[in-house]
Amino acid sequence: QKEVEQNSGPLSVPEGAIASLNCTYSDRGSQSFFWYRQYSGKSPELIMFIYSNGDKEDGRFTAQLNKASQYVSLLIRDSQPSDSATYLCAVNPFNDYKLSFGAGTTVTVRA
Amino acid sequence: DAGVTQSPTHLIKTRGQQVTLRCSPKSGHDTVSWYQQALGQGPQFIFQYYEEEERQRGNFPDRFSGHQFPNYSSELNVNALLLGDSALYLCASSFIGGLESEKLFFGSGTQLSVL
Numbered sequence: 001q002k003e004v005e006q007n008s009g010p011l012s013v014p015e016g017a018i019a020s021l022n023c024t025y026s027d028r029g030s031q032s033f034f035w036y037r038q039y040s041g042k043s044p045e046l047i048m049f050i051y052s053n054g055d056k057e058d059g060r061f062t063a064q065l066n067k068a069s070q071y072v073s074l075l076i077r078d079s080q081p082s083d084s085a086t087y088l089c090a091v092n093p094f095n096d097y098k099l100s101f102g103a104g105t106t107v108t109v110r111a
Numbered sequence: 112d113a114g115v116t117q118s119p120t121h122l123i124k125t126r127g128q129q130v131t132l133r134c135s136p137k138s139g140h141d142t143v144s145w146y147q148q149a150l151g152q153g154p155q156f157i158f159q160y161y162e163e164e165e166r167q168r169g170n171f172p173d174r175f176s177g178h179q180f181p182n183y184s185s186e187l188n189v190n191a192l193l194l195g196d197s198a199l200y201l202c203a204s205s206f207i208g209g210l211e212s213e214k215l216f217f218g219s220g221t222q223l224s225v226l
Contacts, residue, residue: 004153032213043201043217044154088153092213097167098144099215101153 001026004091006102014110019076021087021105026070029094033065035074036088038104044088048074079109113138115204115218123224124192132187132221136204142166143185144215145177146201154201160185161207189223197225 006023013019021035032051036044050056050063050072062075072091076083086104093100116135124130136143142161146154156169160179179185183204189196199222203215 034214036217043199043220046214046216049211049214090153090215097159098156098169099154099213100156101146103151103153 002102003027003093003100004089004102006087006089006105008103008105010106010108012108012110013079015079015081017079019079019083019107019109021074021076021089021107023072023074023089023091023102024070025072025089025091025100027091027093027100028067028070030067030070030091031094032092033063033072034090034092034099035061035063035072036090036101038086038088040085076107079107081109081111083107084109115140115202115216117200117202117218117221119221120219121222121224123226125226126192126194128192128225129188129190130192130223132189132200132202132223133184134186134202134204134218135184136202137216140204140206140216141183142205142207142212143179143183144203144205145185145187146203146217147171148199148201148220150198157187192225194225197223199223 035048038044048063064073088104089102090099144159145157148154158168199220202218
């Protein structure tokens with residue numbers, strides 16, 4: 001079982017719609033959860049982080065965490081063409097210094 | 112405020128050769144982690160350096176080695192290159208003493224091609 005799993009996509013949404021990305025993780029003791037955005041040919045950029053169960057909103061982005069279900073999600077509201085990228089879910093396993101990354105979900109926003 | 116800088120940006124090597132990649136962390140950061148990202152995959156953890164020591168290592172062979180210098184900069188060395196080592200190598204820095212020490216800031220990466 002992979003440590004972090006994401007729907008590989010691609011996910012295509014029309015401009016202005018909500019993009020919903022999902023991520024599950026295997027280490028029940030994980031405490032920190034991150035979403036990185038990676039444009040093609042570029043390096044990952046941190047866009048959201050969440051530590052507690054529930055929702056966390058930052059502008060058009062909302063991260064949702066459910067530790068009981070070992071599930072993290074990212075919602076992108078009012079999607080823009082500039083949101084077209086690969087979104088990486090990352091988890092800090094318990095008692096570990098590294099981040100474990102999923103393979104990423106590629107999002108394409110259609111104008 | 113300079114972010115994480117990596118050099119070189121691109122590198123072409125042949126099988127069996129050795130390569131050294133360099134990284135300077137973001138100002139104020141003291142911890143450097145290296146990741147390998149193959150095409151279409153997420154970054155895979157190679158190792159992390161703190162206080163000039165390898166603090167944790169991922170599932171990579173001994174051909175991969177590193178070093179951290181007193182100024183917190185770091186090098187990644189790969190010996191006896193294989194075709195499968197072709198990937199984007201990412202350096203990430205963080206500040207271990209912060210409340211959010213798990214937050215990583217990535218450099219632009221070094222694209223290594225092994226022929």
